[in-house]
Amino acid sequence: MRQNPERRTALIDAAIEVLAAQGARGLTFRAVDQQAGVPIGTASNYFASRDALLVQAGERVFEKLDPNTAPMPADLPRTRESVDRAMHAMVERITAYPSGYLAVLELRLESTRRPELREVLTGQIRGHFQKDLDLHRKAGLPGDEQAMTLLYLALAGLIVERLTLPDFLGPETVDPLITALVERVVPGD
Structure with missing residues (x-):
């Protein structure tokens, strides 16, 4: 057919x-x-x-969640504030497509029982994270790989809370939390 x-x-x-x-x-x-x-x-x-x-859903969902991968502007200030803006933009982009991230959570759970799916998700997440690290390095932004890993893990938890229990952390607390996290993890200017 x-x-x-x-x-x-x-x-x-x-x-x-x-x-x-x-x-x-x-x-x-x-x-x-x-x-x-x-x-x-x-x-x-x-x-x-x-x-x-x-x-195939595990492969496709990351295409839909992935931002435009154009290089960061050359005139981007190499400051913690730039990292802060990027983290806010990432959380906003992901939470603007809630069904995509909720599907990722379901796929993650299902991957604990399906090795082929686990392999796809691991490859997708590792590849996207590496691409983000490479963009971060090329832009000359502050924060090493460990700082970016900590931001990734903390913001992933924040996104889960925002999408699954929106009344736990009110919307007014999310932006200040992201900024506080960046200030604690990323070195100052």
Whole structure:
């Protein structure tokens, strides 16, 4: 059967939305077909198994979460304030696509039981983190790899709180927390 690449992408995007809304247990071919608005049975024609769909969703979600990878402006001030602005922008970008990050959380949990999915997610996250480190270094911003790792881990937790328990930390506390974190982790100018 000849397959349409645009339809495949639409089905994978629908799978991401199903993961976010219903969790990994709710990810069925029927649920994906319904989310994508295609005839029942379409997803099973495109994916050999549910595992194959999970793996492809794990690859695609990072494409959608990844920012434009243009180099940082040459005239960017090499200051802690620039790092602060970048961290605020990252949290805002990720939380603007909540279903994507919620799907990532579901995929992470599912990867504890599926080695192939774990390998895909590990590669995706490691690759994106390395790209961020490289951009940071090329821009000459303050903070070494350990500082960037600490920011990554802390902000990942903050994003989980913001998306899963929005009433725990009110929206008014998020920006000051990001700034305080950067001030404590990144060396001063």
